[in-house]
Amino acid sequence: MPKRSSLPSLLFSMAALFTASLSLAADKVNFQLDWLPGGDKSPIYVGIDQGFFAEVDIEVRINQGRGSTEAITRIATGTSDIGIADIVALLQARAADNVPVKAVYSLLSQAPHAFVVKKEAGIQSVADVKGKKVATSPFTSSNIFLPLLLEKNGLKESDITLVKTDPGALGPMLITDATDVVISWLTSVDRYRSQAKQAGTELDVIPWYDAGLEFYATSVIASERFLKERPDVAKRFLSAFHKSVEFAFANPDMAAKAVNKKVPEADIPTAITTINSMRTLVYNSVSEKDGIGTITPERLQLTWQATAKAQNLNVTDFDPESVVDRRFYMEQ
Amino acid sequence: MNKALHRYLPILALLALIPLWELICYLANVPNYILPRPSVIYDAFINVDKMRWLEHLWATVRVAVLGFLLSIFISLPLAVLMVQSSFLNRTLFPLLVIIQSTPVVAIAPLLIVILGAGEAPRLAITCLITFFPIVVSTTTGMLSTPSELIDLSRSLKGSVFRQIWQIRFPFAIPHIFSGLKVGITLAIIGAVISEFVAAEKGLGYFVQFSTSYFKIPQAFAALLFLSIISLLLFQTIRWIQAIFFAWSLPAEEQK
Amino acid sequence: MKPFVCFNKVSHQYQSNTTHKVQALTDINFHINKHEFVAVVGPSGCGKSTLLKLITGLMSPSEGSVEIFGKTMHEPRNEVGIVFQKPTLLPWLSVLDNVTFPLKHQHGKVASEAKQYAMTLLKLVGLEQFAHQRPAQLSGGMQQRVGIARALILKPEILIMDEPFSALDALSREIMGFELLRIWEEEPKTVLFITHSINEAVLLADKVLVMSPRPGTVVEELPIDLPRPRNNTTLKHEKFAYYADILRDHIFQKHAALNE
Numbered sequence: 001m002p003k004r005s006s007l008p009s010l011l012f013s014m015a016a017l018f019t020a021s022l023s024l025a026a027d028k029v030n031f032q033l034d035w036l037p038g039g040d041k042s043p044i045y046v047g048i049d050q051g052f053f054a055e056v057d058i059e060v061r062i063n064q065g066r067g068s069t070e071a072i073t074r075i076a077t078g079t080s081d082i083g084i085a086d087i088v089a090l091l092q093a094r095a096a097d098n099v100p101v102k103a104v105y106s107l108l109s110q111a112p113h114a115f116v117v118k119k120e121a122g123i124q125s126v127a128d129v130k131g132k133k134v135a136t137s138p139f140t141s142s143n144i145f146l147p148l149l150l151e152k153n154g155l156k157e158s159d160i161t162l163v164k165t166d167p168g169a170l171g172p173m174l175i176t177d178a179t180d181v182v183i184s185w186l187t188s189v190d191r192y193r194s195q196a197k198q199a200g201t202e203l204d205v206i207p208w209y210d211a212g213l214e215f216y217a218t219s220v221i222a223s224e225r226f227l228k229e230r231p232d233v234a235k236r237f238l239s240a241f242h243k244s245v246e247f248a249f250a251n252p253d254m255a256a257k258a259v260n261k262k263v264p265e266a267d268i269p270t271a272i273t274t275i276n277s278m279r280t281l282v283y284n285s286v287s288e289k290d291g292i293g294t295i296t297p298e299r300l301q302l303t304w305q306a307t308a309k310a311q312n313l314n315v316t317d318f319d320p321e322s323v324v325d326r327r328f329y330m331e332q
Numbered sequence: 333m334n335k336a337l338h339r340y341l342p343i344l345a346l347l348a349l350i351p352l353w354e355l356i357c358y359l360a361n362v363p364n365y366i367l368p369r370p371s372v373i374y375d376a377f378i379n380v381d382k383m384r385w386l387e388h389l390w391a392t393v394r395v396a397v398l399g400f401l402l403s404i405f406i407s408l409p410l411a412v413l414m415v416q417s418s419f420l421n422r423t424l425f426p427l428l429v430i431i432q433s434t435p436v437v438a439i440a441p442l443l444i445v446i447l448g449a450g451e452a453p454r455l456a457i458t459c460l461i462t463f464f465p466i467v468v469s470t471t472t473g474m475l476s477t478p479s480e481l482i483d484l485s486r487s488l489k490g491s492v493f494r495q496i497w498q499i500r501f502p503f504a505i506p507h508i509f510s511g512l513k514v515g516i517t518l519a520i521i522g523a524v525i526s527e528f529v530a531a532e533k534g535l536g537y538f539v540q541f542s543t544s545y546f547k548i549p550q551a552f553a554a555l556l557f558l559s560i561i562s563l564l565l566f567q568t569i570r571w572i573q574a575i576f577f578a579w580s581l582p583a584e585e586q587k
Numbered sequence: 588m589k590p591f592v593c594f595n596k597v598s599h600q601y602q603s604n605t606t607h608k609v610q611a612l613t614d615i616n617f618h619i620n621k622h623e624f625v626a627v628v629g630p631s632g633c634g635k636s637t638l639l640k641l642i643t644g645l646m647s648p649s650e651g652s653v654e655i656f657g658k659t660m661h662e663p664r665n666e667v668g669i670v671f672q673k674p675t676l677l678p679w680l681s682v683l684d685n686v687t688f689p690l691k692h693q694h695g696k697v698a699s700e701a702k703q704y705a706m707t708l709l710k711l712v713g714l715e716q717f718a719h720q721r722p723a724q725l726s727g728g729m730q731q732r733v734g735i736a737r738a739l740i741l742k743p744e745i746l747i748m749d750e751p752f753s754a755l756d757a758l759s760r761e762i763m764g765f766e767l768l769r770i771w772e773e774e775p776k777t778v779l780f781i782t783h784s785i786n787e788a789v790l791l792a793d794k795v796l797v798m799s800p801r802p803g804t805v806v807e808e809l810p811i812d813l814p815r816p817r818n819n820t821t822l823k824h825e826k827f828a829y830y831a832d833i834l835r836d837h838i839f840q841k842h843a844a845l846n847e
Binding site for chain 3: 478480481483484485486487488489490494498499502503505577579580
């Protein structure tokens with residue numbers, strides 16, 4: 001009797017040991033967001049929720065962020081391994097400081113910057129903002145591209161009156177006609193829309209990518225150390241991440257729920273509208289041609305040229321290719 | 333009866349403000365994204381799960397109180413050193429002024445890089461904001477000890493330790509408590525600032541989250557929470573003083 | 588028999604800054620015998636506080652020597668008790684704990700016998716029923732009595748009193764003077780009593796030292812030959828006014844001489 005019972009128990013403990021070693025073997029990855037959680041960050045949440053990362057033996061921990069620069073710093077210092085940030089911020093950081101962080105995957109192949117106006121104002125293109133009051137928040141990265149945008153559309157900076165103010169005040173200012181135009185990210189436009197709705201008015205949006213500003217924005221970036229020490233993990237991570245992106249845009253409600261499950265502050269309806277409002281930044285002519293995630297040398301060069309121009313840097317001083325590592329993501 | 337009225341008058345005055353606020357917002361048709369009405373704030377408050385509130389509340393109170401205790405722990409010995417040595421007083425004081433006048437928000441990202449992303453940078457930020465008034469008030473208090481008592485201590489050949497512990501330090505108690513009262517309100521501000529910079533919980537984080545999604549009434553609900561905590565913590569310091577150091581209160585407050 | 592306190596050619600100067608020196612006391616010579624009550628009078632700035640620091644051993648003189656029981660004083664000693672101008676009690680301690688404070692400060696603890704002795708002293712100064720109250724609940728005169736009891740707790744042979752009643756109103760001051768005499772008769776001590784009041788000096792002392800201002804020195808040593816115990820009638824004694832006049836003359840003549 002004792003012998004017979006000892007075999008199953010031995011098998012059981014071996015199985016337990018095996019599963020324990022399996023869960024030990026799961027690779028831990030710290031993922032860095034560039035801002036607070038919301039619909040625009042949903043791919044990573046839904047990927048975890050759907051088990052896409054578990055499938056490839058990766059356990060993800062999400063660190064919330066406070067801006068692209070901070071995200072880059074935290075990845076550079078090793079607090080996080082991989083994350084998302086604006087590739088423009090990374091280009092600037094590498095051009096200035098050569099931080100050990102590389103871009104490995106392009107999430108937004110179009111930049112989210114846009115003008116928001118009241119429908120009744122009759123502003124339909126960038127050229128129409130001539131002589132208008134434009135309000136923006138002091139720290140948004142949109143500001144650095146504004147002169148370039150105006151130049152491409154035949155305007156000078158003196159053609160508009162620019163006001164910098166607290167982001168919370170922008171919506172009310174637009175609604176009360178304290179300003180004619182507000183600079184916003186496409187992902188935030190719906191918040192202005194709901195404010196406008198309360199006040200009984202409607203808004204129009206003029207994306208800057210329709211007005212000649214063609215470049216990459218939010219990308220997946222990773223520390224050089226992570227890429228060097230765990231290349232295999234990086235590859236598996238990116239394939240799971242890509243799967244998560246496609247899933248999120250195919251199932252915005254599930255993606256929104258996944259964010260809400262981890263971060264109850266992010267409510268589901270808002271997250272769904274955000275996902276839908278950024279769809280064109282991911283699914284567009286660029287990604288149709290190159291595939292989502294791909295960073296082409298040509299468009300990267302365009303991105304760097306815009307960055308250098310906007311920041312008064314010498315275009316030839318720095319090779320944007322040094323910012324990218326393409327070995328970790330292959331289009332499936 | 334009269335005494336009770338006198339005691340609760342401030343609270344009643346505050347409560348009377350609420351309908352007034354509601355009425356003004358209603359009459360002037362102030363939109364919620366500018367100044368939400370109390371009833372809207374209340375709805376926003378109810379809409380957030382109680383456990384969530386408790387979680388955020390606890391995170392902020394924890395950082396504020398721990399940071400505050402840490403700053404006391406640092407300030408009191410520092411004040412003793414500065415009182416005992418005029419050299420240290422002259423060298424440390426300008427340094428403290430520099431630290432105090434540095435905008436903590438500006439060095440916060442640095443603190444995160446140095447101290448990591450956990451609770452440490454939040455405690456450090458809270459502590460940096462809080463410690464200055466405590467050091468200054470403690471130093472002032474200890475230096476206000478009557479010189480006769482120092483002469484008495486010297487004539488008794490009392491040790492430096494006893495001179496501090498039995499004379500200077502108790503003499504500084506009223507001053508220390510003024511410093512602590514300023515400090516505890518700053519500790520809440522420090523905790524909130526630190527949550528703006530790096531946190532995934534806490535009322536400051538919640539305010540930032542709410543405003544970045546334009547949920548202004550929800551942000552206001554959190555702000556009211558913060559004011560209530562500030563008041564309660566401030567009152568706690570007063571209670572501690574009244575219970576354990578009643579002698580240090582002015583005569584009319586001792587009852 | 589040797590005098591209890593002896594000042595031998597004592598001079599003292601302060602370094603006010605790198606170049607200047609301030610002469611506080613010059614060539615002071617006097618002695619106090621056992622259980623003698625000596626008062627020091629003089630105008631402001633005659634160096635009384637320097638004298639006090641020298642006699643309590645908080646400072647050493649630049650020249651000359653201060654001797655207690657025939658030995659040169661180098662550091663503070665328990666044989667010397669001090670009563671300050673202001674009572675300077677510790678507001679967080681009870682009256683009793685204030686009296687025993689010197690023991691606590693010196694040894695870190697207070698024995699129960701010491702507490703009993705403190706109660707005896709409080710009885711002596713008439714405050715035993717206030718032992719467990721806080722100083723803030725006492726009047727100025729009562730607080731100063733606690734100060735006297737505190738100075739007596741280490742059983743000093745010599746009691747230094749630095750204008751102890753100057754902060755009191757005139758009436759309390761007079762009462763406290765008689766109280767002090769009563770205490771002194773019950774617990775005889777050698778007393779050095781610094782005061783601004785000529786009447787107080789004559790009423791209390793066996794001997795009055797008159798000091799001149801800057802640099803301070805003793806210009807007159809006047810024995811007061813009035814009968815003890817002294818009380819209200821002493822003030823009406825024929826020689827009281829006489830002694831007071833002599834002291835007044837000394838103080839103001841010196842002033843006049845200086846002004847010429």
